[in-house]
Amino acid sequence: MEIAGSSALVVGGTGGLGEATVRRLHAAGAAVVVADLADDKGKALEAELGVRYVRTDATSEEDVRTAVGEAETLGPLRISVDAHGGPASGGRLIGRDGEPLDLAGFRQTIDIYLTAVFNVMRLTAAAMARQEPVDEDGARGVIVNTASIAAYEGQIGQLPYAAAKGGVVGMTLVAARDLSPLGVRVVTIAPGTFLTPAYGQAGDRLEAYWGPQIPHPRRMGRSPEYAALVQHICENDYLNGEVIRLDGALRFPPK
Numbered sequence: 392m393e394i395a396g397s398s399a400l401v402v403g404g405t406g407g408l409g410e411a412t413v414r415r416l417h418a419a420g421a422a423v424v425v426a427d428l429a430d431d432k433g434k435a436l437e438a439e440l441g442v443r444y445v446r447t448d449a450t451s452e453e454d455v456r457t458a459v460g461e462a463e464t465l466g467p468l469r470i471s472v473d474a475h476g477g478p479a480s481g482g483r484l485i486g487r488d489g490e491p492l493d494l495a496g497f498r499q500t501i502d503i504y505l506t507a508v509f510n511v512m513r514l515t516a517a518a519m520a521r522q523e524p525v526d527e528d529g530a531r532g533v534i535v536n537t538a539s540i541a542a543y544e545g546q547i548g549q550l551p552y553a554a555a556k557g558g559v560v561g562m563t564l565v566a567a568r569d570l571s572p573l574g575v576r577v578v579t580i581a582p583g584t585f586l587t588p589a590y591g592q593a594g595d596r597l598e599a600y601w602g603p604q605i606p607h608p609r610r611m612g613r614s615p616e617y618a619a620l621v622q623h624i625c626e627n628d629y630l631n632g633e634v635i636r637l638d639g640a641l642r643f644p645p646k
């Protein structure tokens with residue numbers, strides 16, 4: 392599939408992984424809509440690159456419909472990348488005080504990290520289904536979601552986050568099968584530890600902690616590496632229904 396001439400929606404496009412993806416797809420010729428809640432960063436990207444920023448809560452049907460509609464004004468929507476984040480609750484299932492983990496926090500984490508992914512996927516897929524096929528195989532678009540290696544090796548205290556990311560992994564093959572008659576592919580990236588600007592001054596400390604634990608290369612991941620994989624997924628039509636770990640062969644220890 393050709394990226395140039397298509398429109399792309401990047402949800403969470405002002406974050407580390409999302410911004411790198413916005414820049415990569417823009418450089419490849421896509422008309423990009425940045426969907427996020429960070430107005431200052433979104434407007435700065437809009438001014439710098441000429442992309443379109445739309446304030447978007449990924450859990451809101453109305454907001455995502457608006458962002459999708461904006462992307463459709465720029466060209467045929469054929470690429471959707473969801474790399475959004477947000478607060479995540481944590482703690483042991485039963486704390487040292489004997490109290491069970493908070494239900495409201497679990498529900499909020501599932502809403503942000505799983506339900507919102509479903510929301511974006513269903514609405515972007517519907518838009519892609521309206522497009523004309525681009526080749527003899529009937530290809531219409533590709534959806535790239537973001538899980539985490541915590542879906543496989545969630546650490547102590549990560550139960551809500553691991554459950555949500557495990558749900559994203561679990562949706563991947565089913566969604567790819569559901570959308571196959573429409574020519575829409577679905578692929579998930581499961582990153583390991585990535586050093587993004589969100590960590591701020593804690594970045595050096597995290598690099599010192601995680602770097603030695605990663606087999607090779609012995610460092611945390613970099614956002615452009617995630618974005619490079621997104622581009623390859625878009626351009627490789629035979630990648631479908633797969634979850635790709637991007638982690639330097641890291642496996643999370645229990646804690």
